Amino acid sequence: MLEPDDERRGRRDLADTLKQLRKAAGLSGERLAARAAMSQSKISRIESGRSLPSVSDVERLMKALDVPPDAQQDILTVARAANVDYVSVRASARKGIWRRQAEIKALCESSKSVRHFLPAIPSGLLQTADYARAALTPVIEGNPARDIERAVRTRLDAQSVLDDESRQFHFLLTEQAVRIKRASSAVMVEQLRHLAEVSQRPNVDLAIVPSSELVGASPLNIFVVYDERLVTVEIFSGSVALRDYRDISYHLNVFDYFRERAVSENDARRLLSSVADEFMRGPD
Known part of the structure; x- marks a missing residue:
């Protein structure tokens, strides 16, 4: 459970990791979108950090990118953490x-x-x-x-x-x-x-x-x-x-x-x- 700054950092790290994996595989955003059955605009939003991918989205992307199983587990751990938001009572009271x-x-x-x-x-x-x-x-x-x-x-x-x-x-x-x-x-x-x-x-x-x-x-x-x-x-x-x-x-x-x-x-x-x-x- 993360406070806002750590939460944003985790989401940014996930976006950067997915973008680097695509580039390492030599795929364009359009090619990856076709392989993962996603729209190219969604891929772009995920990689820019404007859209948080669900855990199932990340699983589909890693399958499309042929990511090795042990590396998948590390990335899924990051994805699951990014998909958890914690808002404290004090933060709610401030807003x-x-x-x-x-x-x-x-x-x-x-x-x-x-x-x-x-x-x-x-x-x-x-x-x-x-x-x-x-x-x-x-x-x-x-x-x-x-x-x-x-x-x-x-x-x-x-x-x-x-x-x-x-x-x-x-x-x-x-x-x-x-x-x-x-x-x-x-x-x-x-x-x-x-x-x-x-x-x-x-x-x-x-x-x-x-x-x-x-x-x-x-x-x-x-x-x-x-x-x-x-x-x-x-x-x-x-x-x-x-x-x-x-x-x-x-x-x-x-x-x-x-x-x-x-x-x-x-x-x-x-x-x-x-x-x-x-x-x-x-x-x-």
Whole structure:
């Protein structure tokens, strides 16, 4: 996981390496494009560093260039590192946490299918204003200050992506995610009712893994899979973006494992109603 300067250097090194391999093979950009079944413009963008090749792109290029197997492994290691982005919480705060919300909206708008794995908290796309305000307010020392109200407004604006019924949204939560008391009981009840309402949208699959279900794997991190091209993983110190097809495939397998053990539709709504009743009966 790299900070921006190291990340840019890794991508530049990958671009330079691929360009040198093409020249060493005595191939023009057009000839390499034909061999690798890519456009010449894509080859040019990759070699100039304007476009980051996926790991599968690099594999195709090395096959077209007849790169020896041991050299391939070294280059693939560089490619996989270049396809990992790390953005720290502090870097997000410096840019404005609201910008992160706008980026999430843009990613959703460029995807046909979005899968959210939510072991600890509902997605920002599912949050009410009061719940989002509580979730975005720093409470741990070292968590940087942020413009809370602007972040809340941007988070609520991002929820408009759910209105596009040509896109499918899959929200997979654990029961713990809806039970953790992030705000007053009244806010929690409102949030749970909102989840039940959103679950009835035709393009939304909202599922919950009950705490009574036997689960052999550990739900460690929040992650989102955009189509089958990108995974973003949330950790305490920031977020990681993964583009290696093997990482994407693994996270899809994780999602499917927990989804098979979850309840949805009326069963999920009954669970949400039951938890809401507990909040209503309990102390504020």
